[in-house]
Structures are given as C-alpha cells and as structure tokens.
Amino acid sequence: MYTYDKIIAKTENKLKKTNKRSNHRFIPNTSFDKNTMIALHHLFNSNIISYVNGPLKAGKESVLFWAVDKNGNDVALKIYLTTNSIFKKRHMYIRYRKGSMYLNNSKNTIESWAKQEFQNLKHCIRHNVSVVKPIYVFKNILVLNFVGVNGIPNKTLAESIPTQHDYTCFVQILTDLYRNAKLVHGDLSSFNIFKTNDGLMFFDLSSSVPISHLNANMLLKRDIYNMSNFFKNKGLVVYHPIDVFYSVKNVI
Ligand SMILES: Nc1ncnc2c1ncn2[C@@H]1O[C@H](COP(=O)(O)OP(=O)(O)O)[C@@H](O)[C@H]1O
Numbered sequence: 001m002y003t004y005d006k007i008i009a010k011t012e013n014k015l016k017k018t019n020k021r022s023n024h025r026f027i028p029n030t031s032f033d034k035n036t037m038i039a040l041h042h043l044f045n046s047n048i049i050s051y052v053n054g055p056l057k058a059g060k061e062s063v064l065f066w067a068v069d070k071n072g073n074d075v076a077l078k079i080y081l082t083t084n085s086i087f088k089k090r091h092m093y094i095r096y097r098k099g100s101m102y103l104n105n106s107k108n109t110i111e112s113w114a115k116q117e118f119q120n121l122k123h124c125i126r127h128n129v130s131v132v133k134p135i136y137v138f139k140n141i142l143v144l145n146f147v148g149v150n151g152i153p154n155k156t157l158a159e160s161i162p163t164q165h166d167y168t169c170f171v172q173i174l175t176d177l178y179r180n181a182k183l184v185h186g187d188l189s190s191f192n193i194f195k196t197n198d199g200l201m202f203f204d205l206s207s208s209v210p211i212s213h214l215n216a217n218m219l220l221k222r223d224i225y226n227m228s229n230f231f232k233n234k235g236l237v238v239y240h241p242i243d244v245f246y247s248v249k250n251v252i
C-alpha cells in the first residue's frame with residue numbers, strides 16, 4: 001500500500017468517528033477528493049480538529065462542515081471546491097489583484113483563495129471589524145469559529161426579519177471594513193451576513209479586495225446597491241446608495 005493510500009485510509013477512519021452530539025455517518029469515498037483527504041489528515045494530526053460531525057451547507061464555491069476541536073468547541077470547516085466553473089469568475093479578481101501572481105493551476109488557485117479569505121478575516125479581526133473569526137487555514141480548508149449552536153448555523157440576514165437597526169449596523173460594518181481594514185467585501189449580500197444576538201457579522205470574504213484595487217469602487221457600489229435593495233424591499237428606510245458610497249469613503 002502507498003503511504004498516500006494509508007493517509008487516506010487513516011483519515012477515513014477518523015471521519016467515521018463523530019462526537020456524541022452528531023447523528024451524521026461518514027460514507028467513505030463519496031464526500032471528499034484525495035487532496036481534501038490529505039488536508040483533513042493534516043488538521044487531525046496537528047490537533048486542529050478532533051471530529052468532523054457532518055455537512056452543514058453546500059455554498060456556491062465551497063462545502064461547509066461542522067467539526068469539533070480538541071477542547072470540544074464547535075468549529076466550521078469551509079472546504080473550497082477544487083473543480084468548479086467559478087474559477088473563471090475568480091480569475092477576474094486574481095488577475096487584477098495588486099502584487100499577486102496570476103495563477104493558472106486550479107488547485108493552486110483554490111488554495112490561494114482559502115488563504116486569502118483567512119488573511120482578510122484575520123486582518124478584519126485585528127482592526128475590530130465585525131466578521132467571523134478565522135482559526136486556521138491549510139490547503140483548500142479554512143477553519144472558522146462556529147457561529148451557531150449545536151451544529152446549527154446562526155441565521156443569516158436573508159433568513160431573518162431585518163430591522164432599521166440592522167441597516168444602521170450594516171452601514172457601520174461596511175464603513176469599518178473600508179476605513180479600518182481598508183477592504184471591500186466584493187460579494188456582499190444578505191446571505192453573507194449573520195444576524196446574531198450581538199449584532200450583524202460579515203463573512204465569506206474570499207472575494208474581498210483592498211481599497212487600492214482597480215475594481216474596488218465598482219465592487220463597493222455593487223455591495224451597497226445589493227444591500228440597499230434588500231433592506232428597501234423589506235420595507236425599511238435607506239439612504240441613497242450613492243450617499244452611502246461617499247459617506248463610507250469619507251468624502252462627503
Ligand atoms: N463560521 C461559520 N459557522 C457556522 N456556519 C457557517 C460559518 N461560515 C459559513 N457557514 C454556513 O455556510 C454557508 C456558506 O458559507 P459561505 O462562506 O458563504 O460559503 P460560499 O462561499 O460557498 O457562499 C453560510 O450561509 C452559513 O450558513
């Protein structure tokens with residue numbers, strides 16, 4: 001048997017063991033590709049995770065899993081999909097990102113996106129922007145603080161009834177993101193914002209760009225228009241998107 005196969009067999013065994021709170025059963029060979037299995041092996045071996053309890057959601061570019069760390073805390077694993085047409089869209093961003101190399105290899109590209117999201121989130125936390133806390137990244141797997149209870153993710157803004165206060169909170173986080181972390185989210189929608197008891201929390205920052213990026217203004221405007229429409233359609237009072245744009249950029 002190749003060492004490679006041994007690693008996969010070992011990882012499969014670990015994946016079969018979930019912790020008590022889960023009723024999920026892992027079915028070998030159907031869930032993950034080989035590269036993901038090797039990345040999971042690393043997470044088990046470095047004691048970043050002890051169990052993978054089961055799948056949470058399949059997003060458009062990733063699958064999310066509920067896992068448990070060595071202290072029994074819930075964590076979320078965001079596993080970036082390695083074979084997906086989304087590459088084309090992503091290349092648009094990567095190609096123009098200042099100082100970054102254009103990567104042609106899809107596996108490398110995906111790994112660079114996981115790393116990028118980790119760094120963006122870390123940068124936000126450092127600057128007190130309300131985002132999901134990142135824990136670790138390895139290859140195509142991003143480990144995040146679990147937002148939710150007992151394997152059930154917190155409701156996103158899309159799944160909640162938004163209030164006028166949520167709108168104010170949204171404008172504040174957008175401003176903090178721009179002025180303090182110097183980033184534009186780039187894929188902001190009600191599906192990428194958690195509504196928690198402590199207020200709103202942005203997540204899914206894999207498409208975020210620095211404010212110096214060529215497309216930063218365009219992406220910021222798009223984010224604001226998307227969110228303004230969302231709040232307006234829910235019957236809330238919103239500022240004109242262009243006023244929000246200039247206010248975020250502090251040029252009013
Ligand atoms: N840290 C987290 N804790 C709990 N659930 C999460 C976490 N991050 C994401 N999720 C769940 O997974 C879904 C998809 O995550 P997201 O980062 O938006 O992936 P994608 O890039 O595929 O859209 C979210 O809507 C949310 O329900």
Ligand SMILES: [Mg+2]
Pocket residue numbers: 059060191192204
């Ligand atoms: Mg998303």
